[in-house]
Structures are given as C-alpha cells and as structure tokens.
Amino acid sequence: MQTASTDMSTKRPAPNRSRVTIADVAKDLGVTKSTVSRALNGYPDIAETTRLRISRAAERLGYRPLSHAQAIRTGRVRSLGLVLQIDSEDSARPFLANFIAGITQAASAENWTVTIATAETDEGVRETLSRLVDEHKADGFILPRTLRQDQRVATLRAQNIPFIMFGRTDDPTGCAWYDIKGEDAMRAATTRLASLGHTRIAHVPGGAEYTYSKLRIQGYREGLEAAGIPFDPDLIGAPSLTRQSGDASTRALLALPEPPTAITFAVDRAALGAYRAAQALNLRIGADISLIAYDGVPEGAYADPGLTTFAVNSRQAGERLATLLIKRIRGAAPEDLRELAPATLVERGSDRPPRLTPTELAQHLKHQSTI
Amino acid sequence: MQTASTDMSTKRPAPNRSRVTIADVAKDLGVTKSTVSRALNGYPDIAETTRLRISRAAERLGYRPLSHAQAIRTGRVRSLGLVLQIDSEDSARPFLANFIAGITQAASAENWTVTIATAETDEGVRETLSRLVDEHKADGFILPRTLRQDQRVATLRAQNIPFIMFGRTDDPTGCAWYDIKGEDAMRAATTRLASLGHTRIAHVPGGAEYTYSKLRIQGYREGLEAAGIPFDPDLIGAPSLTRQSGDASTRALLALPEPPTAITFAVDRAALGAYRAAQALNLRIGADISLIAYDGVPEGAYADPGLTTFAVNSRQAGERLATLLIKRIRGAAPEDLRELAPATLVERGSDRPPRLTPTELAQHLKHQSTI
DNA sequence: GAAACTTCCGAAACCGGTTTCGGCAAGGGG
DNA sequence: CCCCTTGCCGAAACCGGTTTCGGAAGTTTC
Numbered sequence: 027m028q029t030a031s032t033d034m035s036t037k038r039p040a041p042n043r044s045r046v047t048i049a050d051v052a053k054d055l056g057v058t059k060s061t062v063s064r065a066l067n068g069y070p071d072i073a074e075t076t077r078l079r080i081s082r083a084a085e086r087l088g089y090r091p092l093s094h095a096q097a098i099r100t101g102r103v104r105s106l107g108l109v110l111q112i113d114s115e116d117s118a119r120p121f122l123a124n125f126i127a128g129i130t131q132a133a134s135a136e137n138w139t140v141t142i143a144t145a146e147t148d149e150g151v152r153e154t155l156s157r158l159v160d161e162h163k164a165d166g167f168i169l170p171r172t173l174r175q176d177q178r179v180a181t182l183r184a185q186n187i188p189f190i191m192f193g194r195t196d197d198p199t200g201c202a203w204y205d206i207k208g209e210d211a212m213r214a215a216t217t218r219l220a221s222l223g224h225t226r227i228a229h230v231p232g233g234a235e236y237t238y239s240k241l242r243i244q245g246y247r248e249g250l251e252a253a254g255i256p257f258d259p260d261l262i263g264a265p266s267l268t269r270q271s272g273d274a275s276t277r278a279l280l281a282l283p284e285p286p287t288a289i290t291f292a293v294d295r296a297a298l299g300a301y302r303a304a305q306a307l308n309l310r311i312g313a314d315i316s317l318i319a320y321d322g323v324p325e326g327a328y329a330d331p332g333l334t335t336f337a338v339n340s341r342q343a344g345e346r347l348a349t350l351l352i353k354r355i356r357g358a359a360p361e362d363l364r365e366l367a368p369a370t371l372v373e374r375g376s377d378r379p380p381r382l383t384p385t386e387l388a389q390h391l392k393h394q395s396t397i
Numbered sequence: 398m399q400t401a402s403t404d405m406s407t408k409r410p411a412p413n414r415s416r417v418t419i420a421d422v423a424k425d426l427g428v429t430k431s432t433v434s435r436a437l438n439g440y441p442d443i444a445e446t447t448r449l450r451i452s453r454a455a456e457r458l459g460y461r462p463l464s465h466a467q468a469i470r471t472g473r474v475r476s477l478g479l480v481l482q483i484d485s486e487d488s489a490r491p492f493l494a495n496f497i498a499g500i501t502q503a504a505s506a507e508n509w510t511v512t513i514a515t516a517e518t519d520e521g522v523r524e525t526l527s528r529l530v531d532e533h534k535a536d537g538f539i540l541p542r543t544l545r546q547d548q549r550v551a552t553l554r555a556q557n558i559p560f561i562m563f564g565r566t567d568d569p570t571g572c573a574w575y576d577i578k579g580e581d582a583m584r585a586a587t588t589r590l591a592s593l594g595h596t597r598i599a600h601v602p603g604g605a606e607y608t609y610s611k612l613r614i615q616g617y618r619e620g621l622e623a624a625g626i627p628f629d630p631d632l633i634g635a636p637s638l639t640r641q642s643g644d645a646s647t648r649a650l651l652a653l654p655e656p657p658t659a660i661t662f663a664v665d666r667a668a669l670g671a672y673r674a675a676q677a678l679n680l681r682i683g684a685d686i687s688l689i690a691y692d693g694v695p696e697g698a699y700a701d702p703g704l705t706t707f708a709v710n711s712r713q714a715g716e717r718l719a720t721l722l723i724k725r726i727r728g729a730a731p732e733d734l735r736e737l738a739p740a741t742l743v744e745r746g747s748d749r750p751p752r753l754t755p756t757e758l759a760q761h762l763k764h765q766s767t768i
Numbered sequence: 769g770a771a772a773c774t775t776c777c778g779a780a781a782c783c784g785g786t787t788t789c790g791g792c793a794a795g796g797g798g
Numbered sequence: 799c800c801c802c803t804t805g806c807c808g809a810a811a812c813c814g815g816t817t818t819c820g821g822a823a824g825t826t827t828c
Contacts, residue, residue, distance in 0.1 A: 447777085
C-alpha cells in the first residue's frame with residue numbers, strides 16, 4: 027500500500043492517484059460500463075434521456091476517458107505524428123514555432139494531441155517514422171517538405187496509414203495535401219517585375235528534389251510568357267537554399283554577358299545571399315538589381331532595403347494540415363482533402379524599376395571587376 | 398531483414414496482416430504471455446536461457462509492444478510532455494527547432510516519444526497542461542521559461558506529477574531543473590567590459606517575473622563588485638524582451654546625466670533594439686557605446702557590428718532536460734536532478750574599449766539632440 | 769530421508785476501456 | 799390474442815499487455 031507522505035525526496039515513482047474511471051460513472055448511475063461507453067460515444071441504441079443522464083454524470087464526476095485505454099480496443103490513439111528534419115544548416119527556422127502552434131491548436135480543438143520527433147538525415151526521418159508507425163504512436167502523419175518522389179509517402183501509402191503532405195508530389199495517388207501556391211507567387215513576381223520595366227528576369231530555384239521547385243519554376247515561366255518575354259535557360263540560376271549558395275548563384279547570373287536586372291528567388295534565404303553579392307559588386311538593391319523572393323522569413327524585414335517577398339502563413343498551414351489529417355483518419359477520401367492557399371505579397375524595397383539596361387549593367391559590372 | 402514468408406515450419410500460414418502481439422511470440426515458443434512479458438521486462442524469476450530464447454524470438458518475429466497497451470496496466474505511456482507558449486510577439490524563435498531536436502533525440506534514445514502542445518497565454522498553458530495531465534498523455538513534463546513563482550510548478554507538484562524545469566524558481570522544493578548559468582555570463586560580461594576600461598556599465602534586465610532576470614542582475618552586480626565599481630540603481634534599465642523595448646530602454650539609459658558607455662543585456666533581442674537607438678543617436682556601437690548580451694540568436698551575427706553575446710546551447714538543453722526528466726519519472730529524487738551549464742562567449746564587435754568618457758558621451762548626446 | 773527453500777514458469781486476474789450478443793419489455797400488425 | 803419488430807440495455811468477451819499467485823520440480827538443510 028502506498029501512503030501519501032509529504033516527503034518529496036522519496037524515490038517513489040508513481041503518482042497513482044485514483045482517477046475517475048468509466049466504472050465509477052456506471053456505478054454512480056446504476057448502469058453498466060457498456061451503457062456508459064455507448065452513451066458517450068454516440069451509439070444509436072441508447073435512449074436520449076439515458077444519454078443525457080450519463081453525460082451529465084460524467085461531467086459532474088470529471089470523467090475523462092484515457093485515450094490509451096481506448097486505443098487498445100479501437101486502435102486509435104487520437105494523436106497526430108510529425109517527424110521533422112532538423113539539419114545543421116537551416117535548423118534556425120523561425121517558421122517552426124508558428125507551424126507547430128497551428129498544428130497543435132487544430133489538434134487540441136478536436137481533443138487530439140501531437141507526437142513530435144526529429145531526425146537529422148533523410149534516412150533518420152524514415153527510421154523514426156517507421157518506429158512511430160510500428161508502435162502506433164500516432165494515427166496519422168503530417169509530412170512537411172515533400173519531395174517529388176518521397177519515400178515517406180511510398181512507405182505510408184504501402185502500409186495504408188493516413189497522412190497528409192505539406193506540399194505536393196509527383197504521383198498524387200492516395201495523397202491528401204495542403205500547399206501554398208508558390209507557382210502563382212512566382213508568376214506574380216515575374217509579372218510584377220516585368221511591369222516595372224524589367225526585361226531580363228532570372229530565377230534562382232530551390233532544390234530540384236522538391237516539388238515546389240518545379241512548380242515555382244513553372245510559375246516563373248508562365249509569368250515570362252504573360253509578359254511576352256522569351257524564356258532564356260541561362261537565366262535559371264543554380265539551385266540555392268542558403269545565403270551562401272544564393273550569393274554564389276547571384277554572382278553567376280550577374281556574370282552573364284547579358285545579366286538580369288531582376289531576380290526571383292524560390293526561397294528568401296537565397297535572396298538574402300544576393301544582398302551580399304550586391305554589396306561585393308557595388309550594386310544597389312532596388313535600383314541596379316531588383317529582387318523578389320518567397321517565404322516571408324523575418325530577416326527579410328531587417329535587410330536593407332527590405333526584401334519584397336511572398337509570405338507563407340505557416341500557422342494557418344499547420345492548422346489546416348491537422349484539420350485535414352484528422353478528417354483523413356476518420357475516413358475521408360484523400361482526393362477530397364487537397365487544399366491550396368495563396369502566398370501574400372509583402373512589398374518592401376527590393377523591387378523597383380531598373381536603373382540600368384542589362385547592357386549597362388554588364389558595363390557597370392565589368393568596370394567594377396577591373397577596379 | 399525479416400523473413401516471415403520463407404519459413405516453411407510456421408504453424409500458421411496466416412497472412413499475418415495485423416501486428417505481432419505478445420501472444421504470437423508466446424505461441425511461437427510454446428510458453429505463456431506472462432513468461433514473455435516478464436522475460437522482456439527483466440523480471441528476476443526468468444531463467445537466463447529462457448530470457449535469451451524469448452528475446453531472440455521477439456526480435457525474429459519483429460515484436461514491438463504497444464506502449465499504450467502497456468500503459469493501461471503500468472500507467473506509463475513512455476512519453477514526455479511539452480507545452481510551449483507561443484505568443485504573437487516572439488513567435489519567431491529560431492532556438493525552438495534545436496531545443497525540440499534535443500528533447501526528441503534524448504527521448505528517442507530511450508524509446509520514448511514527445512507529446513507537444515502550445516498555447517498563447519499563461520492561462521492557456523495551464524489549461525492545456527491540465528488536459529494533458531488529466532488524460533495522462535505524458536508521464537512527465539518539461540517546463541520552459543520558468544517564472545519565479547510558477548503556477549505550473551505548483552500544479553504539478555501538488556498532483557505529484559514528475560516535471561523538470563528549464564530554468565529555476567523561487568521555491569525549489571521538489572523541483573528538478575536544468576539551467577544555464579546566466580548569472581555567470583552576466584558577471585563575466587561585466588568584468589570583461591570593466592577590464593576594457595568601462596566604468597559606467599548598465600544592465601537591461603528581462604521580465605521581472607522570470608527567475609533568470611533576477612539571477613542575471615545578480616551576476617551583473619557581482620561583476621561590478623569584482624571590478625570595484627559601485628552599483629548605481631539608475632543603471633538598471635527598464636525590463637526589455639523585444640527590440641522595441643530594448644531601443645527605448647537604451648535611450649533612457651543614455652539620457653542619464655552620466656550615461657553608461659557600456660550596457661549588458663539579459664536578452665539579445667533587447668540588445669538588437671539598442672542598435673536602432675544608437676543609429677538614431679548617431680553613436681557607433683563598439684566605440685561610443687559597447688554592448689554585451691545573452692542568448693545567441695542568429696540575428697546577432699548579422700548585425701553590424703556583430704553582437705557580442707553569451708550563447709546558449711539549446712539543443713543540449715533539450716537533450717539534458719529529456720534525459721533528466723526520464724530519470725525523474727523512473728524514480729530519481731528531484732534533488733539529484735539539478736544541472737547547470739555555462740553559456741559560451743561569442744566574441745563579435747559590439748564590445749570595445751570606450752572611446753569617450755561618460756561625461757564626453759553626455760556632451761556628444763546633448764550635441765546630437767540639439768541638431 | 770523428510771522438511772524447507774529456491775528456481776522457474778503457468779494460470780488467471782487485472783488494467784480501462786469498447787464491442788458483440790442476446791434478452792426483456794413495449795409497440796404494432798394481423 | 800399472438801407474433802414479430804423495435805428500442806434499450808445488461809452480460810460477457812475482448813483488446814494487448816502486466817502482475818499476482820501458486821505450484822511443480824530441483825536443491826539444500828538437518
């Protein structure tokens with residue numbers, strides 16, 4: 027027998043305070059457990075008056091069913107799984123807090139919880155995911171950063187485990203998703219630059235393995251087409267996800283015989299690298315060279331001039347993803363759970379009419395390099 | 398690799414679509430469930446040879462106990478709880494990814510998981526915490542951002558639920574914690590500034606309700622004392638947690654008759670506000686005014702000049718917190734689970750010998766304000 | 769050589785729920 | 799008036815584990 031002592035230093039592990047069980051509720055009303063269970067779970071063979079009596083008694087006694095006790099029979103733990111990849115590079119992700127907040131909020135609203143795990147590598151993610159699946163720690167999973175060909179998708183699809191993607195993928199069979207229309211954003215960005223007077227507009231894409239990269243390039247090309255500007259493959263820069271590679275990619279584009287006077291970036295961080303390149307080459311952003319990017323990272327606001335970008339509402343993304351995933355787990359068809367939302371333009375100072383023509387810019391750059 | 402189908406001697410050619418349970422393992426070896434359970438859980442009344450046979454069979458069959466099935470009897474769900482407060486202001490927390498990565502890594506290592514939830518307000522946090530406790534979604538909790546008097550602590554302590562704090566609190570009874578020695582950092586910062594030649598050194602604290610604020614002020618005062626500089630209450634600025642309030646707080650300090658030539662900040666973000674103030678007042682940071690802060694946010698590296706700061710390893714913090722909490726849940730006494738780690742100095746350009754004396758600085762500022 | 773321990777494992781209860789099955793009573797149709 | 803539904807709920811099995819209890823062997827003690 028455990029006696030509740032006031033000694034805090036004892037090595038006693040278990041709180042072991044007696045909770046209110048379904049049997050307590052049943053006894054209180056003089057009915058059986060099964061009646062209580064069915065009443066609380068909305069079975070049709072319980073009289074309405076009884077249901078009311080029971081739910082009131084449950085409320086009064088403070089009865090809360092244990093989800094893991096339910097799970098043993100139902101197979102549902104009422105939890106959403108999220109496996110994040112935290113690599114050393116971009117571990118500083120400000121969006122994460124909001125994303126998680128969105129997910130947990132929507133989950134809480136349905137009285138679900140969120141089980142989170144992390145890994146550093148692709149393989150680590152897959153292993154962790156497998157473990158969570160094997161131990162049934164979650165009823166379904168949110169997959170961020172989806173690739174064009176994603177092994178996580180293949181695995182979960184094969185095992186028939188509910189999931190939802192934050193992003194899209196090449197083969198949509200059996201997939202539900204929520205995604206931001208990056209393609210629209212890039213089309214709008216390109217159109218906007220063209221209407222400012224730019225004629226040489228480049229694009230620095232993200233990693234080729236990501237679906238969004240393909241889509242954003244596509245949007246960029248649509249924008250060109252709408253503006254009547256011919257597509258020039260040279261103006262697709264090297265894929266860049268970091269400041270450093272964005273810097274390099276920008277320099278390479280500016281070294282072209284006919285350099286771009288404007289660049290669209292698939293991700294903000296790469297665009298921030300362009301600030302460095304511009305400084306080194308003595309170019310003024312928003313005058314000699316214009317930039318529009320995508321993501322809406324806070325650093326963009328502190329850059330000088332501020333980075334014009336298409337911001338993603340990651341909190342909303344988390345909310346919708348959780349909501350849709352719960353529906354999926356409850357049996358909705360994946361085809362009915364596909365949502366796209368727009369990114370919103372944040373106008374700052376990095377996009378302006380061109381001060382120089384591409385030729386003049388080339389001259390200027392040549393002059394710089396000889397100093 | 399698991400080969401279930403190639404084994405011809407299996408008694409059940411059943412297409413084992415469902416998971417392998419403890420009964421499957423038992424039947425495979427011709428023992429009972431109880432024997433398997435005790436063998437796998439290290440009970441002493443199982444022969445070593447039997448234990449080996451069983452654990453090998455479990456391995457071979459790919460048996461993974463369901464933690465929620467175990468939980469129903471043991472009361473342990475093998476999960477750590479984390480309730481984050483995500484307020485609209487400082488939701489952009491880059492440290493979060495690393496913190497979570499640390500926690501989940503340590504948890505995974507013990508085959509535990511992490512249940513995460515968020516709330517916006519203090520009260521929301523308490524409610525969410527209560528819900529997780531009531532439904533026993535976690536066996537113990539990590540409490541970040543502890544206050545000097547923290548209701549979460551009171552609640553969990555009263556219900557005898559294991560928890561660990563990231564930070565300290567006024568009444569340590571029954572508390573385990575991991576914390577960074579912010580007091581040491583502030584002492585070192587002050588000493589460092591003093592040895593650079595500063596004699597008027599101010600401190601901008603964090604919110605008064607946080608334990609760390611008290612400790613960092615204390616460290617600051619120790620540093621003054623060690624340097625033989627008398628403490629001047631006027632040099633304790635207004636509590637600041639944001640860029641904006643840091644800006645205001647800095648201006649107020651500089652408006653003193655004898656302004657400080659150096660300021661220590663309890664948090665980086667407030668120090669970044671000082672950059673604005675300096676710019677507005679035409680002061681050069683690292684010359685006219687020196688700064689040393691605390692946290693190690695990435696923005697500090699991009700400031701110009703870079704912000705000298707004491708960086709916190711939040712990944713390690715997460716790791717240790719999870720590790721200690723698991724020990725706590727397993728029965729270790731809270732008094733034995735108290736760890737302090739140092740912050741590490743990141744030298745950048747914001748702290749230099751003073752160019753002006755306080756009096757000269759006051760002159761300079763007066764001159765600025767008349768322009 | 770019998771009593772007293774040990775060692776090791778099976779049988780069964782148990783944890784807190786859900787779900788199946790069947791039965792009783794009231795109601796409706798013939 | 800009887801039979802057949804229908805509505806409603808109790809009894810009991812069940813989910814996948816853990817834990818208690820007891821007993822059959824083997825070992826030691828006297």
